[in-house]
Amino acid sequence: MATSDKLSETLADRPDRLSALSHRSPLTGDDGLLMREATHLGKLVLRLAETEAETLKIKALEGAGLPTQPCRSSVSHTGTVSVLWLGPDEWMVVSQAGTEEALQTRLHSELSGRHFQLSNVTDYYTCIDIAGHQNREILMNLSTLDMHNRTFSAGQIKGSIFGHANAYVWQLHTEPGASEIFRLIIRSSMADYLWCLVSRSARLFGMPEDTPISGEKLVI
Amino acid sequence: MSSKYNVFNLIRQGLQGHTGWQAQWREPELKSTYDAVIIGGGAHGLATAYYLAKNHGMTNIAVLEKGWIGGGNSGRNTTIIRSNYLYDASAAIYNHALKLWTTLGRDLNYNIMMSHRGVLNLAHDEGEARTLKRRVEANRLNGVDSEWLDAKQVKEFCPPISIDEDMRYPVIGGTLQRSGGVNRHDAVVWGLARAADALGVDIIQQCEVTSIRTDAGEVTGLETTKGSVKTPKIGSVAAGHSTIIADMVDVPLPIESHPLQALVSEPLKPLIPCVVMSNAVHVYVSQSDKGELVIGAGIDPYVSYTQRGSFDIIEHQMASLMELFPIFSRLRMMRQWGGIVDVSPDASPIISKTKVKGFYINAGWGTGGWKATPGSGHVFADLVANDTPNAIAAPFSLERFVTGDLVAEHGAAAVAH
């Protein structure tokens, strides 16, 4: 599905492109609590031997290395590309909407000759951003991860189970003093489930509760 | 046997302050020689001994139990009785058991509270319905009572079930085995022990087998924490500990021991009239005569001998229960416990001779052994006595894992409970 950079830029803006949670609107609660979908962020899964990753400098990542320390992420000089550790030989490259095709092409050519895999998962996942000082508490309702700031700090990314859905949670780097943001990276098909579960957990902090889409007729 | 149990003796004893009841079984010393030894004083082991004595005249035999009789899975299961299994071999053994259950109380002169209140197996989608209907059809031709109910009939038979079509797993129908039901597990253990004891069987509690002696590939005896015993025949009926016993004679088993949990609610006035089982949401529930909802939970996926499972299995179990029975939400879980189940690769039991002459194995009942108790004991006694499996036991040999002639009940999506 290779295509020119120019084309993909225009594609990203097409109104016909729908994100997994396009039917949901951002929700707000008390004290700046906010939840919204971060739509169409470019997402590539890169698989490469851990030993190679340690020494590799990839220009396309603009200064973001492949973190080899578990559950860590790195950010490019420009702040527009992040590389998330998913496993010892697996990373997710997150970039701005519409840039993934070009990035994929550049990465491909830079890595050629090596044993690697690069898969576009931009639409496989979507992201739910949760900002506001109760966000850790909300996430504790959903997962067994230790969300305390002693053990979960900015830049960390952890895969876990949230309710009954597998997802990653990533604490974004935010400006000092700004509200912490946790980004859930969730499979598109389960996004509505998790969105509603988050909103339910946030109801104690003044957020309206969205309920999962249902009512489909299953019985003849 | 001590004084016969009946209403007249009960009244007579009532007037005497119940001072005349005798011990239900003796506490004999371990003898140095037996014609056969059964390892494991659970219901299957005691049933084996009972039928060995009753049907085969083998009365110089012992049941060795490392703890107290009925303290393993016999005292920990949810007592569901049914025989609506898919394959001929399974239907044969479970239906054999069901027939024995119906008169077992009278046979033992012990009320085992056998209640044929019906077992419902629910279907939540077309695939399940197809599998269950296939079972109903096979059951009918095998002479096993079983019928298909649509959702409305399910609701009529068990009113608290929600057949709301908006559920995540709506009930679209189910099968009913009217002759299925529940009974009282402890009573079965005690009744079998009392009857076996009366026939001369030595039931030795707190007696753990530590090794088995063989000579030229034949069993000659065993060592226990209470001394050594000479015997030419050993039947191992040790459920979760089967591997450990079989290891003593180097017989490898295709068995893994997993924790399985169960729980009961507080006692309540009559609420559900039958046993309800759902594979899709993993719910097995009935109500005991005491009023407790008896609920089977899931199996943990790892080997463990701790009789303790994971809390999240209980949580998931409760969520599943709410899906089927939303009105249970305000009721309370009163007690939870675990057992160690011996799971075989094809979810069917192993009733078999082994490469060691005189060493017989009865194991692999997984999560569903209770319902087979008298059938299991009956055919295993046959095998131990005759050194040849009868027609019912024959398909359950160890050999099948070598030849590939499995009795793959889990493949047929039969709930093993």
Place this chain on the structure above:
Amino acid sequence: MATSRQKSGLRTEQGGHINRGKPIHFTFDGKAYQGFEGDTLASALLANGVHMVARSFKYHRPRGIVAAGSEDPAAIVQIGPDAVETDPNTRVTEQEIYEGLMASAQNCWPSLSFDIGIANDVLSDFIPAGFYYKTFMGPPLSWMRFEPIIRKAAGLGVAPTNRDPDQYDSTNRHVDVLVVGAGPSGLAAAKAAADAGARVILAEETNSLGGALLSEPEDSVSLGGKPSDAAIEKMAADLEANPDVTVLTRTTAFGYYGDNFVGLWERVTDHQAPLDRGKHVPRQKIWRVRAKQVILATGSLERPMVFDGNDRPGIMLAGAVRTFLNRYGVLCGHKAVIFANNDSAWATAFDLQKAGSQIAAIVDVRRKISGELLQMAAERGIPIFAGSAIVGTKGRSRVTAADIRLVDETGAISPKSNWINCDLIATSCGWAPNVALFSQSRGKLYYDDDLQAFRPGASWQQERSVGAANGSYDLQDCLDEGRKAGAAAASDTGFKKRIPKVLKASHSMLLQTDLQIIPQVPSPKVAKKVRAFIDLQDDVTTKDIKVAIQEGLHSVEHIKRYTTTGMGTDQGKIANLNAFAFIADHLGKSVPDVGVTTFRQPYKPVTMGALAGQHVGAHFMPRRTTAMHPWHRAQRDVIFEPVGDWLRPRAFLRDGEDFQQAVQRETKAARTGIGVLDASTLGKIDVRGPDAREFLNRIYTNAWSKLSPGKCRYGLMLKEDGMVMDDGVTACLADDHFHMTTTTGGAANVLGHLEDYLQTEWPDLKVYLTTTTEQTAVASICGPGCDRLIADLLDDLDPDPETFKFMDWRDAHIQGIPVRVFRISFTGELSYEINIDASYGLWLWKKIFAQAKCEGGGYDITPYGTEAMHVLRAEKGFIIVGQETDGTATPIDLGMNWIVKKSGDFVGRRSLTRSDTSRDDRKQLVGLVTEQPDYVLMEGTQIIATQEEGTAPVPMLGHVTSSYLSPNLERSIAMAMLESGRSRVGQTLYASRKGDSAMAVRVVGTDFLKEREDGNI
């Protein structure tokens, strides 16, 4: 001595931790009462002189309030205004009152005071332990006849009749130190750990912190120079101010599981009037706590005395009487007799008397009592009966008198009765550390001969028991132990800061000393008339235990099960130790030799709704939907089918159609016009690396070495046992790059299976896998001439079937958007699958319909669902893994020998040649056609050899796996797994039908379209 007693009332004029400024109105059994804020239902009822609140389980005997907390055995009632929100079996000692609370008695009919069920009590001589086992075995007294009657009589409360309107939450916490119990030792522990900097949760079962201190008279104890109330308040305030500390009241630690996982159950709103409950606040909440260190400060539980007639309402634990007095300002009686074997109950006597009750007697089984106590009693003019016991009581719904007699060293009692009138008997048989959670943690218990009780011995997990839970009954000891444990626990988790000094208590509380246990008080009655209750809820008497032992049940577990002692909703919290002591005494053994029954989770019953938490109803399990789902939903009448967690359209019904008509129309349309199917749910795995081909060779049954880029191939995957596990089409993208598809339900399994082999068996293979299932949405378009529509849609690819061949794939664009087109078919028709990034899925789907219907389009296009898909593939004889297969079918069984390569290993290969697996009389896949063309066999129907079924067991040859009415073949078709099936082609067999003669069926090949061409159908 000053008394502050109201003439008739039982509420003291001052004192207690209740808010006298806020009266609360409630009803019990239809009668209106008043209490105060801070009252439990128990204290409020006792303040109104109500002792009898329940009937026992078996004999329906009157039951009163015995304890003041969650250990009360039998004072349970039904709460709630209606059948919807009712809560059965609620302990009155735990339910706090709120305005409008409605409680009622349960397990009685027609009323609490007159209960028909008492007949059981009259007949109790004939229904001893094990009664059921001895009768109802068969005609005429059959169990099935009696069971319904017994079931109605058994059970306690009544379940709600409707869906629970309340919400429940569960949440997770990681802490350094979890402290269970906020009595003096727990508070000291939490404070010390928190001061050291640790993350702490302090969980307290009741509504306030303070524990046993709250049962002391106001201002009688000071801590660090402050009155205890003020000291507790200060500690609570300090803890609350610490952001790393969470203090939870009304929260019970109900289960101690592996690796220091402790379940806490918080009752968030149960104490509030319905109108005061926050709209979004959960009713109850489960806290799933993973603690690095646990401190158990769970206190101790008092044992009651076991004596004839000990079960009447008004016979209470001495400590509870004192708690009701000092914590709630309630006198449990006007005229009390104290019956004890240790010092602690004497404090109850002194406090009661000070508050205005008359103490008719202190009866103590000990002959030697400390001079100090004797003097204090004498000063107060309280009659003392040392070396004596209560040997009988009177009273129906309330105790009215006690028979007090001397007991000599041999246990003989004085012959003359000595009845003393009273309305309250406060008993104490000593205190036992509450070791339930410790035992759940799998620590080892230790029997302490001085305490005559079990104490925590060796810990197994990272746990410490402190204070009364550890057998330390002195206040200063409790404070010291708590502080030390808190500091040590914090230190073990890395917080080594020095902590403040020891808190000094003003004086020791009057505690249990010189305990002298007598397992059962002797009675002047003949043995069979004695009714000394051990378990008050399940009506287990000492006599029942004797019968059990006499009948040969000697293990403590056997006795428990035979008599049901300790098996009620209280799980025998105050009964079990008495039972063990009695068994030991009766068997002539020591208590530790007798052993202990298991302390099972939960510590007390926990609401199932709370355990389920938020994962119920709409949130029960995730429902997965495709990008096209909004379009599907928007159609007027669509039936959906759950496949795994996915929801797929099963059929799109048009006006007036029923399901079957819609399926027939859709199936027909896909072969005569153009059919479109949403195939997005198929699993997709990206496979890349220099060894990708070798990997595919090993995990599929066929060969992959020669598949060239641009081509696809169907593959079958087995498990190591040789049975079919999954199937799908895999496309070669490049020499080292493949796109694998799996079944919808099997996707996760397959990925796990493949990663397992790669990582553990063949780590040398250079292959990477990434799941891409949801990256692409897939529209499958089929039907004769559908290539023209495809051509219209694609910008840059000619789909001409002559050049774009079957099992080819190509990249292309639609309006500039990249797509990948596969020419693969699950219907046998000309068919294309268009893959597009999922965010364009809905657009593509709409685009297909728009294109078909636009001017110049004019295609006869029909969306079809999974049911039509099933019919279409069956017409062509394609299998569905999970429908034709059930984990017992090999590729050979399915007639797919062509896909099993002749040489080279693959997963499952060796199993195919096992002696029974390679037999040719196994069940094999065949086609069936019925004699009556319009008759559709039920899926699951069994095939037999003869038209007459005969009697069971009837030999079965196989079963129908799939069966449909085929609009394209204009008749019914079926697939079946049949014994020696392939050799039976052409044979006529019979499909059994319940209540009807069997239907004749002819065995044919599975490709029905071909069978028709060949004239076989």
Place this chain on the structure above:
Amino acid sequence: MFVIDCPWCGERDMSEFSCGGEAHIARPEGSEQMNDEEWAQFVFIRKNSKGRYAERWNHAAGCRRWFNLLRNTATDQILAVYKMGDAEPNVSTEEPVTPSGEAPIGSGNDAVKLMKPGEAL
């Protein structure tokens, strides 16, 4: 419900992992030469030990890596976590006293463990 120390992600709740059964069972090469019994041994027979037991676990919801875990199945105590391909580490643990017996402490079976008189607290 134990905590598993994933070799990469650190301590996580067991619910994130899936168990793959007994470890160190290599898939045999040259299975065509094996007889049915030898093949059955590989496919079906498991040690199922009470006490030390090496098994495979996968951090399914985390880094998706398989690794080995040494656990005492009589107490559920985790003794060691090690990577695929590494040999079973030699860690001592409290084994059951007799083949079928219970570990002296920490066993879920016969849940209430009592100390013997004189046994050190």
